[in-house]
Amino acid sequence: MIEYELAGNDLGEVRFAISPLNELVLSLRTLRDPGRFPLQLPWLRATGPARAGLDLELLGALTNESLWTPDFLTPRPYTPLGRIDDELAALTGTPAGVVRADLAEIHPAMLPPVLLGRPDKVLDRVLATLRDYWEACFEPYWARMRTVLEADVVYRGRVMAQAGLAAMFAGIDPHVRLDDTVLRIRLRSDYSYRTSTAGRGLTLTPSLFSRRGSVPISPEEPPHIMYPARGLGTLWETETTTSPTALVGLIGRVRAQLLRLLETPTSSTELAVRLGVTPTAVNQHLRALRAAGLLISARHGRSILYRRSDLGDRVLRGA
Template sequence: MPYHLLFGESDPLRIRFAVSPLWETQSAVRVLARPRQQGYHLPWLRRIAGAARELDLAPLQLLMPERGHSPDFLYPPPLGPAAAFEEELAAVRAVDPALVGPDLARALACTPGAAGSAEGRRLLKDPAASVVRLAELLRSAWEALVAPEWPRLRALLEADVAYHSRRLAEGGLERLLGELHPSFSWDAEAGVLEVGAYRGEHVRALDGQGLVLMPSVFIWPEVISGFDEPWQPTVVYPVRGIGGLWTESRERTPEALARLLGPVRADVLCALDEPMGTTALAHRLGRAPSSVSAHLSVLRDAGLLTSRRYGHQVLYERTPLGIAVSQPDVD
């Protein structure tokens, strides 16, 4: 059944995007237990297979039912547009203890027998201790499964945010919501966003809080909402470009362009097929960030790139001139 998000007069002006390493971590843990979600991620699964075997993720996965509620306190909407993992984990640790027990019980009730299992009883017996334990499991999962791939994941997520931010600026809220996901239905007259979902019916009035839109790599093919008070209204949707996420970059720098700009600078220009920050681009090219940063500055000064700040980072993308000269037929 669908989610219904009710917009007030000011809420369309308070739409923002966010990227969350904590959300990607819990979603990665979920993928390990969901074979139907693994198709796009097989290269990643092969890489992390050994590390995953060293982790006991059963307590986390017990709180991830196939259908129904997952604890909001454990992976809440992000604090800002680009919060660090440690910042988000600190927010989990600082959760109001009064919220934890009912949230755990609600999640466990969605899986038959979970609440009565030994692990379920342990989680419910001491909610405060469960928060500490679950937070440490999330940290271990982050370090083993997600952090080594985070530059690649963040680059894709930030490219999605840059793209949809432009679409919002160009066509307004109706165009944006019409493109984010096929399950979205926007009634502008009533101010209602209907999100087709798989986990029950949910109605939430935004009440001036606006809406956070968050792309996710590991959530595919689902859309998630349903965050209750006191959490920020949020919709999580599958990121664009997931099909090529784990594909290694091929040689694509035209020879003539390499002769004109130099091979490294030409590689930098051609690799920017999506907006990207210095660290992610350096990771993609296998070069030092300081070297990539210097080349980005030269390309920007030459009018081939433009840059804008997103959170703590600067994202670079090609200008129309940069696109034209980086095409394969330039030589």
């Protein structure tokens, strides 16, 4: 079990961040064991031809049978919305000792042949291969992936504001629990350590490639929890449930679907994923529905959440 002591004002330093590098590296788990990630099978099938031209031996060596990845490849993100170019560039200065130790941590018996050699040369090969992997398999899909991750952050922030920090932590994973000021993350292995977040804070990173909460292997790493993003099931699917015919004829298909979906407060980014349209198009429809009195909205942080008004409820019931 991993324990983070949230001391004093650190309770107010819990923050969220989205990391394309974390997603890129964690996705390697799906290549090793696709059966554990059934919701990502459409993406795996779509990117199969592109992966054929990659160094799959090296990519496969960056995980082990327990699906661990080297800590230096999944650093704690320091900006809310990271850029892959910046994150890869930041890794170029990783000390040789860190590279050697982190690779040995996931392959304690023996390093795979593809990871042998001078650590700086190995690092160069790893970063070049990850860049190729990003361009072939992530770049065409990242906008859609990021939308789901952003929607998760909005949702978690709403839970934290309405129900408190403990409820938010309980919601990200059943194996994560906040007891007073100690955050406990129960792992499948016997690996354990306890460390304080004092002066470092705690970063939460939603992921499309995590089945449960995960943390850095080393207690020396900054406190960081990667957890399964909410709404993963919507990533490769669009909303297909039909709306009442009379309502579609009155306000159009997309607006009728939006009205039906907005029983609870939801952001435009989450709605865009569910409907398979752009956030810009969704926002246009939302503004029109709000102007007609069918929706109400409220700002939550940098996002605006929408839900049906009483009038919208009556219109939907009538239809």
